[in-house]
Each structure stands twice: as C-alpha cells, then as structure tokens.
Amino acid sequence: MQLATWNVNSLTVRLPQVLDWLGANPVDALVLQETKTTDDKFPREAIEATGYHVSYFGQKTYNGVALISREPGLEVVKNIPGFEDDMARVIAATVDGVRVIGAYFPNGQAPDSDKFAYKMRWLDALHAWLGRELAQHPRLVLMGDFNITVDDRDVWDPVGLKDTIHCTVQEREHFQNLIDLGLHDAYRLFEQADKSFSWWDYREFAFRRNRGLRIDHILVSDALKPLVQSCTIDKAPRKNERPSDHAPVVVTLN
DNA sequence: ATGCCTCAGCTCCTGAGA
Numbered sequence: 178m179q180l181a182t183w184n185v186n187s188l189t190v191r192l193p194q195v196l197d198w199l200g201a202n203p204v205d206a207l208v209l210q211e212t213k214t215t216d217d218k219f220p221r222e223a224i225e226a227t228g229y230h231v232s233y234f235g236q237k238t239y240n241g242v243a244l245i246s247r248e249p250g251l252e253v254v255k256n257i258p259g260f261e262d263d264m265a266r267v268i269a270a271t272v273d274g275v276r277v278i279g280a281y282f283p284n285g286q287a288p289d290s291d292k293f294a295y296k297m298r299w300l301d302a303l304h305a306w307l308g309r310e311l312a313q314h315p316r317l318v319l320m321g322d323f324n325i326t327v328d329d330r331d332v333w334d335p336v337g338l339k340d341t342i343h344c345t346v347q348e349r350e351h352f353q354n355l356i357d358l359g360l361h362d363a364y365r366l367f368e369q370a371d372k373s374f375s376w377w378d379y380r381e382f383a384f385r386r387n388r389g390l391r392i393d394h395i396l397v398s399d400a401l402k403p404l405v406q407s408c409t410i411d412k413a414p415r416k417n418e419r420p421s422d423h424a425p426v427v428v429t430l431n
Numbered sequence: 432a433t434g435c436c437t438c439a440g441c442t443c444c445t446g447a448g449a
Contacts, residue, residue, distance in 0.1 A: 186448085189437055211448085213439070238439050239447075284449060324449070343449065378449070379436035390449075422437080422449080 178273060178430045180203040181391055182320040184376075184423035186326050188212040188243070189422055192220050194414055199227060202411070204427065205247050205356075206272045208279025208324045209319070212241035219243070234265045242268045242321075260302035267303075267369060269310070275401070275430075276314035278307075280321035285342050291344070296324075298352040308358055313400060320395040322376075322423065325352050327362060331391035333372060343392055360396040363408035363428045373408050377424045384415055395428045400423040
C-alpha cells in the first residue's frame with residue numbers, strides 16, 4: 178500500500194500535474210493541501226475519470242484539502258471535531274482499513290504574531306483529537322504540510338533560520354507531542370541523504386540551490402510502523418514548468 | 432530589502448504563503 182501527501186498550491190493550476198503524477202505513481206491514497214478552491218468548483222469529475230474516489234473540503238482563496246483514494250474513503254471527517262475553525266485544513270477517512278488524515282497545518286507567519294497563537298491552539302486541538310482517533314483506529318497515518326521542521330537536519334540554514342517560523346522550539350515541542358501519542362516520522366525510519374527537503378521558496382532559485390525545508394511529513398502509528406518499507410520525497414514535480422513550491426512525499430507499507 | 436516568486440481575487444494592486 179502506498180500513501181502520499183502533496184501541497185499543490187492551487188489545485189486549479191496544478192490539476193494536470195496531479196493527474197500526471199497519479200498516472201505515474203498510482204498510490205492508494207493521496208492527500209492534497211492548499212487546493213484553494215470552493216467545493217462547488219472542485220474538479221471532482223476530472224479526478225473520478227481516472228478511477229479514483231475523492232473527498233474534499235475547501236474554501237475561497239486559501240487553504241483547502243482533499244483526499245484521493247483508489248478505494249472509497251469511509252467515515253469522512255472534515256476539520257478537527259470540536260475545534261471551531263473558519264479555515265479548511267483537515268480531511269480524514271478510512272481507506273483499506275487505514276485511518277488516513279490529511280492536514281494543512283497553519284503557517285504561523287512569525288513567532289510573535291496572532292497567527293502563531295492560532296497555530297499553537299490548532300496544534301493543541303489536533304493533539305487532543307488525534308489521541309481519540311488513535312484509540313479508535315490503531316492503524317493510522319497523519320500526513321500533510323505540517324509547516325514545522327522536526328530538527329536542524331530539515332533546514333537548509335539552521336543557523337540563519339534559528340527560532341524563525343517553522344523552526345521554533347514551541348513548534349517542535351508540538352511535533353514531539355504528536356510523536357508521543359505513538360506516531361513515527363516515516364521519513365526518518367530510513368537513512369536519507371543530507372539536505373533532504375520537501376519545500377523550496379519560489380524566489381532566488383532556491384530549488385536549484387537546494388535551499389529548502391522539510392516541512393511535509395508522514396507520521397505512522399505504532400501498529401503500522403513495522404509495515405513501512407520506504408519513505409521518499411519525489412522532487413520530480415518540482416522541476417515541472419509551473420511547479421508547486423512543495424514536493425510530494427510517499428510512504429510504502431506492506 | 433516588510434524584496435526576491437506565485438496565486439487568488441471585490442484583479443492591474445494587495446495579502447498570504449514559508
């Protein structure tokens with residue numbers, strides 16, 4: 178079984194690339210972030226024409242998530258139950274007996290901002306909900322754009338970017354709290370090349386110079402950890418003509 | 432350098448992203 182996550186930075190712009198990628202990488206489930214489109218404009222037919230099922234939860238201009246799967250997604254949940262939020266950030270469903278949660282974590286902008294405070298509240302709510310989800314669904318994967326670097330290996334310039342957004346102690350503590358629920362960073366279960374990133378700024382030729390961050394993650398539960406065969410970042414779509422600034426991350430389970 | 436790209440939208444500038 179293969180699962181993947183990709184922040185597409187507008188599905189309207191990236192739909193052809195998503196369809197191409199799925200054709201070349203026929204994963205069992207793919208979660209998307211930053212679809213940036215309302216549900217009435219979501220390209221459901223184009224995705225279903227490929228034989229996939231899709232659930233989606235969007236809004237105008239910002240955010241928006243989707244879950245594409247070969248088998249239908251069951252028990253679909255949108256956003257974090259009990260957490261009032263006017264932003265579309267989470268979609269969850271059970272696919273082939275695995276609870277798949279796709280999430281677009283808040284950016285947070287700057288450590289002293291209101292958006293950072295919202296990010297902290299959102300992370301608290303995610304943690305509480307995830308504890309309940311894990312109790313009900315031991316076979317669980319949480320994946321998406323976390324907007325958090327786990328440690329300095331995930332940062333192209335850890336000195337220059339120390340304590341800036343995505344690299345703060347508070348964000349990393351929240352990440353560790355998720356891990357402490359019984360989750361594992363699938364990417365770090367394997368030896369990986371130095372300076373492996375999943376996002377590169379559009380500016381200053383950041384991709385070409387490999388000045389990036391690893392902020393897109395796949396966490397697998399204790400029950401799934403023994404099944405993980407590989408976890409990779411697919412940089413190929415970042416080389417497309419009009420790329421997303423993020424690359425897909427893929428995990429293979431047996 | 433609160434820029435540099437890219438995207439959406441009350442679109443020809445602005446806000447947000449990371």
